[in-house]
Amino acid sequence: MNLRRALLFGGLAFALLLPLLAGALGLDYAVGIATRIxxxxxxxxxxxxxxxxxxxxxxxxxxxFGLGGYVVAILSRHEMRGEPFMTWPFExxxxxxxxxxxxxxxxxxxxxxxxxxxxxLRTSGLYFIMITLAFAQMLFFxxxxxxxxxxxxxxxxxxxSAAGPLDLHDPAQFYYLVLVLVLIALLATAxxxxxxxxxxxxxxxxxxxxxRALGFATTRTKLTAFVISGAIVGLAGALMVNHTxxxxxxxLSWQRSGEILVIVVLGGMGTVFGPLAGxxxxxxxxxxxxxxxxxxxxxxxxxxxxAVLFAKQGLWGLVAxxxxxxx
Amino acid sequence: xxxxxxxxTGLTKAYxxxxxxxxxxxxxxxxxxxxxxxxxxxxKTTLIGQLAGELRPDSGRVSFAGRDITxxxxxxxxxxxxxxxxQITSVFPRFSALDNVxxxxxxxxxxxxxxxxxxxxxxxxxxxxxACLERVGLAARAKVPARVLAHGEQRQLELxxxxxxxxxxxxxxxxTAGMGREDSARMVTLLTGLKGKIAMLLVEHDxxxxxxxxxxxxxxxGGRVIATGRPDEVRANTEVRRAYLGEDEIA
Amino acid sequence: MLLLEQILNGLQLGVMLxxxxxxxxxxxxxxxxxxxxxxxxxxxxxxxxxxxxQWTDSFLLGLLIALPATALVGIAVEAIALRHLYDRDHLDxxxxxxxxxxxxxxxVAMIWGPRALFLDPPSWLSGAVEILPGAxxxxxxxxxxxxxxxxxxxxxxxxxxxxxxxxxxxxxSNREMVGALGVDIKRLYTLVFGLGAMLAALAGxxxxxxxxxxxxxxxxxxxxxxxxxxxxxxxxxxxxxVGAVLVGTADTLGRxxxxxxxxxxxxxxxxxxxxxxxxSMAIYILMAAxxxxxxxxxxxxxx
Numbered sequence: 001m002n003l004r005r006a007l008l009f010g011g012l013a014f015a016l017l018l019p020l021l022a023g024a025l026g027l028d029y030a031v032g033i034a035t036r037i038x039x040x041x042x043x044x045x046x047x048x049x050x051x052x053x054x055x056x057x058x059x060x061x062x063x064x065f066g067l068g069g070y071v072v073a074i075l076s077r078h079e080m081r082g083e084p085f086m087t088w089p090f091e092x093x094x095x096x097x098x099x100x101x102x103x104x105x106x107x108x109x110x111x112x113x114x115x116x117x118x119x120x121l122r123t124s125g126l127y128f129i130m131i132t133l134a135f136a137q138m139l140f141f142x143x144x145x146x147x148x149x150x151x152x153x154x155x156x157x158x159x160x161s162a163a164g165p166l167d168l169h170d171p172a173q174f175y176y177l178v179l180v181l182v183l184i185a186l187l188a189t190a191x192x193x194x195x196x197x198x199x200x201x202x203x204x205x206x207x208x209x210x211x212r213a214l215g216f217a218t219t220r221t222k223l224t225a226f227v228i229s230g231a232i233v234g235l236a237g238a239l240m241v242n243h244t245x246x247x248x249x250x251x252l253s254w255q256r257s258g259e260i261l262v263i264v265v266l267g268g269m270g271t272v273f274g275p276l277a278g279x280x281x282x283x284x285x286x287x288x289x290x291x292x293x294x295x296x297x298x299x300x301x302x303x304x305x306x307a308v309l310f311a312k313q314g315l316w317g318l319v320a321x322x323x324x325x326x327x
Numbered sequence: 328x329x330x331x332x333x334x335x336t337g338l339t340k341a342y343x344x345x346x347x348x349x350x351x352x353x354x355x356x357x358x359x360x361x362x363x364x365x366x367x368x369x370x371k372t373t374l375i376g377q378l379a380g381e382l383r384p385d386s387g388r389v390s391f392a393g394r395d396i397t398x399x400x401x402x403x404x405x406x407x408x409x410x411x412x413x414q415i416t417s418v419f420p421r422f423s424a425l426d427n428v429x430x431x432x433x434x435x436x437x438x439x440x441x442x443x444x445x446x447x448x449x450x451x452x453x454x455x456x457x458a459c460l461e462r463v464g465l466a467a468r469a470k471v472p473a474r475v476l477a478h479g480e481q482r483q484l485e486l487x488x489x490x491x492x493x494x495x496x497x498x499x500x501x502x503t504a505g506m507g508r509e510d511s512a513r514m515v516t517l518l519t520g521l522k523g524k525i526a527m528l529l530v531e532h533d534x535x536x537x538x539x540x541x542x543x544x545x546x547x548x549g550g551r552v553i554a555t556g557r558p559d560e561v562r563a564n565t566e567v568r569r570a571y572l573g574e575d576e577i578a
Numbered sequence: 579m580l581l582l583e584q585i586l587n588g589l590q591l592g593v594m595l596x597x598x599x600x601x602x603x604x605x606x607x608x609x610x611x612x613x614x615x616x617x618x619x620x621x622x623x624x625x626x627x628x629x630x631x632q633w634t635d636s637f638l639l640g641l642l643i644a645l646p647a648t649a650l651v652g653i654a655v656e657a658i659a660l661r662h663l664y665d666r667d668h669l670d671x672x673x674x675x676x677x678x679x680x681x682x683x684x685x686v687a688m689i690w691g692p693r694a695l696f697l698d699p700p701s702w703l704s705g706a707v708e709i710l711p712g713a714x715x716x717x718x719x720x721x722x723x724x725x726x727x728x729x730x731x732x733x734x735x736x737x738x739x740x741x742x743x744x745x746x747x748x749x750x751s752n753r754e755m756v757g758a759l760g761v762d763i764k765r766l767y768t769l770v771f772g773l774g775a776m777l778a779a780l781a782g783x784x785x786x787x788x789x790x791x792x793x794x795x796x797x798x799x800x801x802x803x804x805x806x807x808x809x810x811x812x813x814x815x816x817x818x819x820v821g822a823v824l825v826g827t828a829d830t831l832g833r834x835x836x837x838x839x840x841x842x843x844x845x846x847x848x849x850x851x852x853x854x855x856x857x858s859m860a861i862y863i864l865m866a867a868x869x870x871x872x873x874x875x876x877x878x879x880x881x
Contacts, residue, residue: 024495051516051669057672082664101480115535119866119870120869122870122873126812134865138858138862142859145851147854156870195444195446196433196441196446199422199446200430200432200433201431202421210413212349213401213405215429221439247832262676265669295688298680298681301677301679301681302677303677304677305681308670
């Protein structure tokens with residue numbers, strides 16, 4: 001237990017000091033990279049809720065990632081141009097305020113997840129995988145054909161969201177805000193994994209039939225998890241569009257869905273820190289391999305196959321097992 | 328006899344040409360232990376599936392505590408006090424024994440949408456769960472993960488989970504399946520202790536267990552109930568002897 | 579006349595999707611394997627055909643080389659990677675075959691370069707045919723349609739009437755049973771996989787002259803094939819055929835007419851945007867509707 005605690009506090013201290021370290025070493029770009037990793041980790045945390053704790057294999061979570069990003073970019077553009085976003089049945093003005101736009105992104109994703117989840121949770125197994133993939137593709141093509149907001153070319157975010165006293169254009173301030181959000185999400189995961197909701201969800205993952213016989217309305221629990229998961233991934237998308245200052249249909253591509261899935265599984269499903277570990281490793285692998293060859297995927301692909309065949313628990317799973325053994 | 332707790336009339340279920348349940352009538356009084364016996368393929372599992380709500384009957388009616396439940400989903404039946412245990416042990420392997428039973432308590436305690444409070448420290452779940460474990464004699468094994476429990480213990484845990492939902496009737500699908508003589512005897516003792524408090528519908532192949540426990544017995548052959556009565560009546564019934572013992576000789 | 583042309587276009591897309599979905603649904607049904615890399619075989623088939631057609635200066639030779647070559651690639655992939663995934667859960671299958679997609683897309687880019695290739699239809703099919711007086715239709719597209727329908731008919735006969743087909747159908751609905759009856763499951767799997775790969779390659783070759791031959795061309799079509807299977811029901815050839823025709827025509831007709839329709843209703847400027855957006859979503863809405871009505875597809879093969 002002590003080793004685990006040491007690891008956690010060490011990691012936290014490193015994360016807190018990272019901008020200072022980077023500044024001292026003259027590696028300013030590292031802050032941007034770390035921000036990106038944290039955002040991907042947040043998306044992973046969202047997917048982990050349904051995949052790791054709920055056993056639902058969604059191959060379409062990029063839909064929420066992209067939708068969240070688009071909501072922020074679209075609202076910001078309307079704000080810039082001084083045009084309302086919609087006028088009927090009530091007027092909604094554009095906004096560049098994080099406090100408004102980010103929750104709006106989460107809300108939009110929650111609604112989308114409610115619809116997609118309500119339909120796809122009528123099925124399970126193979127069907128569920130294919131249907132989530134198909135719905136993500138639907139939203140992908142929706143944004144491709146949405147000429148008003150850039151269509152294929154995507155949409156630039158002219159200015160990062162305004163967040164009260166914070167200036168998100170400052171890499172360190174943006175990094176700390178993202179870090180705080182990720183820490184909140186990690187804490188929330190640790191809590192709900194052991195709360196009634198989380199235990200019910202894990203019971204459904206392990207044996208849904210038994211849970212129904214015990215008296216659980218399992219579909220309701222699964223749908224709730226799906227909606228929360230979509231909203232978290234939507235927040236990650238809202239952060240990512242602030243990071244890249246650009247959003248395009250590629251945010252919603254099936255590759256992106258696969259990436260988030262890989263991050264969760266690589267890190268360790270159903271563990272609190274798995275997605276974070278997965279995001280770090282995924283990014284490192286990409287960095288290392290792409291320095292070696294621009295065709296890094298030709299190596300990464302087979303590596304992934306090997307990882308699936310031989311290292312199923314994921315990285316954090318392996319670490320956690322080691323830690324548990326040492327007590 | 329007192330007013331029946333479970334009343335089944337004309338329950339019919341066919342798979343293509345095979346009629347697995349053919350106009351089954353059944354009555355179970357509150358607190359009664361009612362065994363359903365019959366050769367393999369007689370339709371006992373199909374009957375339990377329909378009573379639990381996992382299978383939709385083609386026709387017929389099931390009423391429980393005076394209300395029609397024929398079309399209610401599984402989890403609502405469970406909420407009304409109709410529990411089941413599974414023939415194939417269905418405990419949650421990664422959870423401890425106590426976690427398993429606490430989950431069963433939670434099923435009816437509600438609050439499934441509490442996201443923050445640690446349910447493992449919630450005495451409103453843990454205390455009744457522990458009491459159920461004591462009832463089936465598993466209290467000493469409360470912290471052990473279910474997957475490492477012995478087979479007989481897992482069956483006891485299965486029973487504890489059914490009891491934790493505070494049922495008025497438990498559908499027991501072969502509670503002694505795959506057990507050795509000793510475990511089997513312990514299970515029968517356990518169930519005897521529950522007699523009179525909870526009604527049970529018992530599907531069982533172990534005739535010693537059936538005759539030790541049952542107040543009444545229904546005999547199913549080829550999807551039909553061919554006889555119902557007290558154990559001694561059923562034992563003496565010529566039709567039963569012909570159908571059932573005849574089958575036994577072949578098997 | 580425009581309508582007729584669009585219906586033919588829709589049928590032709592449907593036929594192509596069927597070729598892809600047929601192999602996919604059999605693999606799903608029989609081996610219980612989600613193979614995301616099926617679209618890669620479609621791409622590999624198109625690339626091999628394009629190259630071979632260039633060397634030999636003959637579209638037909640290109641096709642004849644691409645089919646067995648892709649079947650070999652498919653069989654190799656099965657033997658090296660997929661065979662070890664049959665007993666794994668669906669998540670493992672998804673991840674591993676996702677890895678295969680990344681590999682194939684990049685490998686193809688390395689071998690053939692990042693630029694799209696073009697596969698020209700044979701000269702004797704480059705003209706147009708008058709299907710009705712005053713309604714010309716490209717001969718190559720018509721040929722695809724006829725060939726595709728022919729292959730679909732052959733497949734249907736193969737699965738519905740032959741001993742092999744009987745085994746395939748039995749395998750799709752009850753794997754253990756077929757194994758228990760002493761059929762060499764391994765060989766059956768290899769055979770089905772090779773057949774599926776060949777059909778994917780055929781679809782790829784047929785798509786070549788219409789769309790560009792480029793890396794990543796497989797996955798959008800693969801996802802459409804998934805939609806087809808979800809609509810038709812896993813493991814059902816009949817479902818795949820019906821689903822493919824539905825998806826093909828819905829997509830083509832939607833794209834052709836929805837923008838205009840909305841334009842007429844709401845005025846052109848804003849509405850053609852809505853129409854285009856809706857048209858691109860039409861098949862997914864169709865899928866959702868089928869699911870609400872029949873969660874296991876139109877022709878469920880399992881129980």
